[in-house]
Amino acid sequence: MPATVLIVDDESSIIFSLSEAMQDAGYRTLTATRGEEAIREVKESSPDIVLLDMKLPDIDGLKVLKQIKSHVPELPVIMMSAYVDVATAVQATKIGAVNFIEKPLNIEKIKIDVNNTLKNVDVLKQLDSVKTELEQFKEIERLRQKVQNPLDAILGNSKAIRDMKKTIKKIVDSSATTVLVQGESGSGKELVARAIHYASNRKDKPFIDVNCTSIPDELLESELFGHEKGAFTDAKKEKKGLFELANGGTLFLDEIGDMKFSMQAKLLRVLQEKFFKRVGGTKNINIDVRIVAATNKDLLKEVEKGNYREDLYYRLNVIPIYCPPLRQRGDDVILLTKSFVEHFNKHFGKNVTNIDSRAEELLLSYSWPGNVRELRNIIERAILLESEDVLLPEHLSITPSASSVAARLDDDEEEITLSDADFDGEPEFNESWTLDDMENWFIQKVLVKYNWNKNLVAKKLGINRTTLYTKIKKYNLER
Numbered sequence: 413m414p415a416t417v418l419i420v421d422d423e424s425s426i427i428f429s430l431s432e433a434m435q436d437a438g439y440r441t442l443t444a445t446r447g448e449e450a451i452r453e454v455k456e457s458s459p460d461i462v463l464l465d466m467k468l469p470d471i472d473g474l475k476v477l478k479q480i481k482s483h484v485p486e487l488p489v490i491m492m493s494a495y496v497d498v499a500t501a502v503q504a505t506k507i508g509a510v511n512f513i514e515k516p517l518n519i520e521k522i523k524i525d526v527n528n529t530l531k532n533v534d535v536l537k538q539l540d541s542v543k544t545e546l547e548q549f550k551e552i553e554r555l556r557q558k559v560q561n562p563l564d565a566i567l568g569n570s571k572a573i574r575d576m577k578k579t580i581k582k583i584v585d586s587s588a589t590t591v592l593v594q595g596e597s598g599s600g601k602e603l604v605a606r607a608i609h610y611a612s613n614r615k616d617k618p619f620i621d622v623n624c625t626s627i628p629d630e631l632l633e634s635e636l637f638g639h640e641k642g643a644f645t646d647a648k649k650e651k652k653g654l655f656e657l658a659n660g661g662t663l664f665l666d667e668i669g670d671m672k673f674s675m676q677a678k679l680l681r682v683l684q685e686k687f688f689k690r691v692g693g694t695k696n697i698n699i700d701v702r703i704v705a706a707t708n709k710d711l712l713k714e715v716e717k718g719n720y721r722e723d724l725y726y727r728l729n730v731i732p733i734y735c736p737p738l739r740q741r742g743d744d745v746i747l748l749t750k751s752f753v754e755h756f757n758k759h760f761g762k763n764v765t766n767i768d769s770r771a772e773e774l775l776l777s778y779s780w781p782g783n784v785r786e787l788r789n790i791i792e793r794a795i796l797l798e799s800e801d802v803l804l805p806e807h808l809s810i811t812p813s814a815s816s817v818a819a820r821l822d823d824d825e826e827e828i829t830l831s832d833a834d835f836d837g838e839p840e841f842n843e844s845w846t847l848d849d850m851e852n853w854f855i856q857k858v859l860v861k862y863n864w865n866k867n868l869v870a871k872k873l874g875i876n877r878t879t880l881y882t883k884i885k886k887y888n889l890e891r
């Protein structure tokens with residue numbers, strides 16, 4: 413039985429987007445636009461969690477929280493507010509709010525918060541029923557195993573993804589190292605950043621994500637470092653910056669390639685010194701924050717062009733992680749497709765059980781300029797609109813534009829020449845080789861090069877798939 417989320421907000425656009433996000437995450441939703449209504453829903457419909465706005469037209473959010481807690485003390489409530497001042501946050505926590513979320517809302521983060529909160533409640537409920545300490549200990553271990561490994565959220569079996577996950581595993585516990593995630597748009601940089609946080613021993617501390625392009629340049633400094641009261645005209649109260657709020661956890665600096673030069677210098681200083689001052693402040697504030705930065709720009713190129721500080725680049729690039737573009741991930745496209753089909757089947761109540769082989773071919777041959785995000789959107793649309801149980805090529809709104817076909821061809825041209833690196837450690841050409849030896853050797857090379865994506869390999873070799881399969885069998889080739 414899915415959990416029920418009660419969403420309380422007087423703004424219909426927020427009710428709409430939160431309801432959609434919660435349903436997308438598999439929950440049932442109830443909504444209320446007034447405090448009275450919220451309290452009634454809590455009594456009558458027993459939701460499992462409440463998302464409660466601080467400012468409601470009839471009763472103050474904190475009062476609503478108090479009443480909810482007096483009726484159902486164990487019900488988790490997450491407060492939402494456009495401005496979180498420390499005093500209110502403390503008060504709300506005392507009354508029993510489990511979390512405080514600042515508006516504008518970050519929907520993905522809320523999904524994770526709701527999921528984590530419900531999981532915690534579940535764990536506590538189950539723990540309540542366990543009697544002895546030893547039993548409790550065993551139970552905790554079992555539940556810990558049950559909670560999903562955050563790295564599992566990154567799907568893919570291609571070598572590129574396996575290597576990437578290996579790097580992530582190595583660094584999660586070297587807790588303070590800065591990570592720079594690079595990759596094309598939609599290739600999974602944010603997913604990687606979250607995985608790093610939730611797989612690390614910082615996971616119970618905040619993960620704060622800042623999009624450096626969505627905050628106006630003149631506000632970025634005070635957002636990041638906070639400000640003292642009176643530091644500038646609008647600074648009516650002191651405010652903690654995101655660095656302080658993320659203390660102990662992870663600060664995800666997204667679109668770092670677009671940060672202005674003057675701000676780059678300030679960021680560099682914090683990374684070097686590990687402390688900073690609030691805007692208008694004199695006190696040094698020490699922080700323990702892991703920085704994960706991401707960009708879809710080629711930062712080194714930006715450095716060469718003079719758009720980016722070289723010293724900052726090297727500070728950020730302690731551990732580089734590269735999210736490979738989808739078109740270089742071979743059969744991962746199909747694996748991801750299957751996972752998205754399953755997801756949207758559940759979401760839209762559909763039952764698409766098969767993927768037609770021509771649809772597979774289309775998916776494998778497309779260049780995916782928008783990467784995994786584009787694939788996800790295309791599958792969402794296909795499942796929503798279609799009622800058949802098999803996914804056909806005509807369900808996929810892939811209309812390879814001239815440019816993307818060209819990109820794909822360019823890519824192919826680039827890839828078809830095996831580079832010197834591909835021949836490292838290879839025996840020199842040997843006159844005793846037969847033609848079969850040569851063929852065996854060459855097919856193996858190309859299979860490895862294209863990650864055993866048989867469609868692509870067959871295309872490269874200029875033979876059809878059946879012939880390729882026959883040859884793989886003949887030479888006993890294995891992955």
Ligand SMILES: Nc1ncnc2c1ncn2[C@@H]1O[C@H](COP(=O)(O)OP(=O)(O)OP(=O)(O)O)[C@@H](O)[C@H]1O
Pocket residue numbers: 565566567568595596597598599600601602603604707708735748784785788
């Ligand atoms: N390996 C993967 N497995 C499963 N889902 C993935 C994978 N990579 C990306 N996704 C999904 O694709 C979508 C886009 O990923 P994400 O937002 O992390 O990309 P991004 O690189 O940050 O993009 P942008 O540069 O546009 O910000 C998300 O819905 C994400 O969950």
Ligand SMILES: [Mg+2]
Pocket residue numbers: 601602666
């Ligand atoms: Mg992103």
